[in-house]
Amino acid sequence: MKAVQLKDGFGFEELTLTELDIPVPGRLEVLIRIRAASLNYRDLVIINGLMPIGIQFPFIPLSDGAGEIVAVGEGVTKFQIGQRVAANLQQKFIGGSTRAEVLKDSLGGPLSGVASEYIVLHEDGVVAIPDHLSWEEASTLPIAALTAWSMLMESGGLRAGDTVLLQGTGGVSIFGLQFSLMAGARVIITSSSNDKLERAKDLGAWQTINYSEVPEWDKVVLELTDGGVDHVLDVGGAATMAQSINALRTGGTVNMVGFLSGLTIPEFDVTSILQKAATIRGSQVGNREHFENMNRAISRHRLHPVIDRVFPLSRIGEAFALLAEGKQYFGKIVVQL
Numbered sequence: 001m002k003a004v005q006l007k008d009g010f011g012f013e014e015l016t017l018t019e020l021d022i023p024v025p026g027r028l029e030v031l032i033r034i035r036a037a038s039l040n041y042r043d044l045v046i047i048n049g050l051m052p053i054g055i056q057f058p059f060i061p062l063s064d065g066a067g068e069i070v071a072v073g074e075g076v077t078k079f080q081i082g083q084r085v086a087a088n089l090q091q092k093f094i095g096g097s098t099r100a101e102v103l104k105d106s107l108g109g110p111l112s113g114v115a116s117e118y119i120v121l122h123e124d125g126v127v128a129i130p131d132h133l134s135w136e137e138a139s140t141l142p143i144a145a146l147t148a149w150s151m152l153m154e155s156g157g158l159r160a161g162d163t164v165l166l167q168g169t170g171g172v173s174i175f176g177l178q179f180s181l182m183a184g185a186r187v188i189i190t191s192s193s194n195d196k197l198e199r200a201k202d203l204g205a206w207q208t209i210n211y212s213e214v215p216e217w218d219k220v221v222l223e224l225t226d227g228g229v230d231h232v233l234d235v236g237g238a239a240t241m242a243q244s245i246n247a248l249r250t251g252g253t254v255n256m257v258g259f260l261s262g263l264t265i266p267e268f269d270v271t272s273i274l275q276k277a278a279t280i281r282g283s284q285v286g287n288r289e290h291f292e293n294m295n296r297a298i299s300r301h302r303l304h305p306v307i308d309r310v311f312p313l314s315r316i317g318e319a320f321a322l323l324a325e326g327k328q329y330f331g332k333i334v335v336q337l
Helices: 041-047 141-155 171-182 194-203 217-225 241-246 271-276 288-301 313-325
Strands: 002-006 015-019 029-038 064-072 084-087 118-122 126-128 163-167 186-191 207-210 229-234 248-256 279-282 307-312 332-336
Touching (some): 141 171, 171 186, 186 194, 217 241, 307 313
Parallel strands (some): 163 229, 229 248
8 A cells, every 4th residue: 555654754755655554454453545635734743753742763754644444453343444534643542531541542643644645543543534524524523624614513502693704715714704604603813915815705704804914803803893703723823822811701712723923932921811710711722522423513514614625646746835834725635645
């Protein structure tokens, strides 16, 4: 089988397309023929060696993939040959709240990832995908979609009539837009591209703000909402957190789901958190039960993920280069296997 590996070290230049033996499923395991995989910022950080999580070389990257089950091991009861499935990022995170031990079993780091034509997973770490989705669409669900769903719907309790602020037009934010509209909420979305903001409006965004033209976008949010939003999906991290808090209504929640601008906030003033009685919630994606809940909603509403571009596996380096640029895509980047 074909697979992409980091052979001896970190960096794009170390990504190598290679041939490996097809693995054999053991007890309670399934063999999946991966048809498509999607890229996340997490993958970019891991490949560049910026996340110290104990990677062992040679290493197969990527966490998000979808495919069909082609063989099952002894004792498997949850799935049958031929079923269409996606891999859950945290293989042992079945339900309940996040625990330290489940974070150690994450695909694409430290566990081997899905940039491979075949993978073996425990049946507990696999989720059936909606029938109406293509392989490419289904591959975008495990991190970007599940993060937005878990933060807004499961933990956040998003309700009809709420107002949601989204940053940028990457995968998490666009799923946040789709799920918010599904729930009857209204959405404000920011971007540095007017073209992307127009696309967001076409998808149903209530208001848009170009943060390059309006650096104090949080003040605009307060004016638009007469007091602030109920929920923020903050993907920026250090550079955006203070404004995200300021854009909240009293009692609102900032869901911190990314760190595109860095992790350290120097001399951060916590006064705004106290004054807003704000909740700051960190994301560790979501559990399998959340994944299954999300997929039921996606099926019922016939939702289709937004994909910017699809690359063949042989051009995975180009796909990562596009992801690294950050501003040149809308939605998700996908690799076909």
